[in-house]
Every structure is written in C-alpha cells, then in structure tokens.
Amino acid sequence: MASASGDRASYNEFVTRHQAALFRYTKAISTSPSEAEEALQQAFVSAWLGAGSFRGPGDARGWLFRIARNAGHKMHRLRAGQPSEHESLEELGCHAGWDAGLAPLSERIADRQWVSQALTALPPDDQEILLLIEVEGFSLLESAETLNLSLPAIKSRLHRARLRLVAALRKDANHA
Amino acid sequence: MHSRLVAGVRCDEVLAELSDFLDGSLAPEREQQLRAHVAECNACECFGADVQTALQALRTTREAASLSDDLSERLAQRIKDL
Numbered sequence: 001m002a003s004a005s006g007d008r009a010s011y012n013e014f015v016t017r018h019q020a021a022l023f024r025y026t027k028a029i030s031t032s033p034s035e036a037e038e039a040l041q042q043a044f045v046s047a048w049l050g051a052g053s054f055r056g057p058g059d060a061r062g063w064l065f066r067i068a069r070n071a072g073h074k075m076h077r078l079r080a081g082q083p084s085e086h087e088s089l090e091e092l093g094c095h096a097g098w099d100a101g102l103a104p105l106s107e108r109i110a111d112r113q114w115v116s117q118a119l120t121a122l123p124p125d126d127q128e129i130l131l132l133i134e135v136e137g138f139s140l141l142e143s144a145e146t147l148n149l150s151l152p153a154i155k156s157r158l159h160r161a162r163l164r165l166v167a168a169l170r171k172d173a174n175h176a
Numbered sequence: 177m178h179s180r181l182v183a184g185v186r187c188d189e190v191l192a193e194l195s196d197f198l199d200g201s202l203a204p205e206r207e208q209q210l211r212a213h214v215a216e217c218n219a220c221e222c223f224g225a226d227v228q229t230a231l232q233a234l235r236t237t238r239e240a241a242s243l244s245d246d247l248s249e250r251l252a253q254r255i256k257d258l
Contacts, residue, residue: 012252019243041250
C-alpha cells in the first residue's frame with residue numbers, strides 16, 4: 001500500500017483497482033450522483049493522506065470502504081439510515097413469498113436488470129449490506145469491520161435485506 | 177402464514193435460518209435437518225429457490241460502474257495535486 005510519502009505510481013494502481021467498486025458503493029450510500037462522485041474523490045484523497053495509518057497486510061479494500069463511508073458522513077448528507085419498518089421475520093417472509101399458496105416467482109427472478117433495479121429501491125442499509133456482500137463479495141467479517149457492526153448484527157441485517165429484496169421483487173411482479 | 181412441522185423442523189425455523197442454510201454456514205447436522213424439511217415442504221422449497229435465484233442474479237450485477245472521463249480526470253487531478 002503506497003503511503004503519503006511513498007509511491008504515487010503504486011497508489012494510482014490502487015485507485016485504478018478499486019475505483020469502480022468504490023463508485024458503486026458511494027452511489028449506493030449517497031443521495032445523488034454528485035454526492036457519490038464527491039465521496040469517491042474524498043475517499044481516495046483521504047486514503048492517500050492517511051495511508052500511513054493503514055495497518056497492513058490486512059484488507060486494504062475494507063479500509064478504503066470505511067474511509068468512503070466516513071467521507072459520506074462528513075458530508076452530512078449521507079442518506080439517513082431510514083429505519084426499516086420493524087416487521088417480524090414472519091411478516092417479512094410473507095411479503096417475500098414465504099407463504100403456502102404463493103406461486104414461486106417466475107424465471108424472471110433471474111433477470112439481472114430487474115433484480116438490480118429492485119436493489120436500488122431498497123432502504124439504504126439494505127442496499128449497503130447487499131452491495132458489499134452479494135455484489136462486491138465482502139465476507140461477513142469484512143463487512144462487520146467496514147460497517148462497524150458485530151458479526152451477529154451483520155448476519156441479521158443481511159438476512160433481512162435479502163428477504164426485503166425478494167419482497168420487493170414479488171411486489172413488483174404482482175403489479176406488473 | 178404457514179409454519180408446518182415437517183421432518184421435525186418447522187417452517188419458521190427454515191425462514192429464520194435460511195441465509196445460513198443458503199450460505200452453507202450451518203452445522204452439518206442442522207443443515208441435514210433443514211434439507212430434509214425442504215425436501216418435503218413445497219412452500220419452503222419454492223421460497224428458498226426464489227431467494228437463492230435472486231441472490232445469484234444479484235451477484236452477477238456487478239455493473240462496470242465505470243467512471244466518466246470527466247470524473248476520472250477530476251479524480252486524477254485531485255490525487256496529482258496532493
């Protein structure tokens with residue numbers, strides 16, 4: 001990992017390697033494209049300036065995403081964590097189709113674009129955890145460190161987010 | 177709302193543990209218990225398949241998210257100016 005006093009060429013490689021994933025993330029946690037762009041830039045600037053504080057050889061990606069998250073908070077415009085409705089797991093499951101008699105979603109559920117659109121309509125907390133774990137491939141532990149949550153909290157959030165995703169798909173399918 | 181006892185496991189147990197089940201993070205014995213339930217419970221089988229298929233689709237949505245030329249230039253310039 002390049003440091004502020006170190007290798008700019010290496011840092012440019014680091015930026016190139018992570019910029020697309022980080023942009024997906026800042027878009028998910030921001031309220032507008034311009035905020036996402038600013039958070040992205042601030043994150044890479046902060047990462048360069050704070051590279052000396054990185055305690056490798058751990059996960060530089062998680063460290064970078066934490067910086068991006070903090071950058072969003074500092075902008076005071078990070079999407080407020082809209083509290084998800086306090087549904088019981090059973091209610092959530094029923095919305096997602098966990099109910100006898102409900103036909104399975106058709107093969108349309110394999111439609112990447114449809115699923116991707118449903119993701120962007122979810123509450124920010126759900127989008128964030130699904131993006132990190134399902135799209136970017138973060139481990140549960142990596143996600144826990146990035147979001148500063150306990151492992152059980154991450155697992156619970158992920159489970160509920162997955163159910164909300166399927167619930168959103170089912171709702172959309174019913175309205176189609 | 178359904179919750180039947182099938183193969184010694186209730187549907188609401190499957191709902192609660194579905195993520196762990198799909199992620200393969202249950203203890204082998206517990207996984208086998210849920211697998212036996214799902215094999216005999218059409219509702220849970222269909223629901224689990226929906227969730228799994230949706231997640232598989234989501235995992236392939238890693239859009240390029242390429243930065244525009246303008247954003248790339250601004251980012252490069254900010255790093256260069258440091």
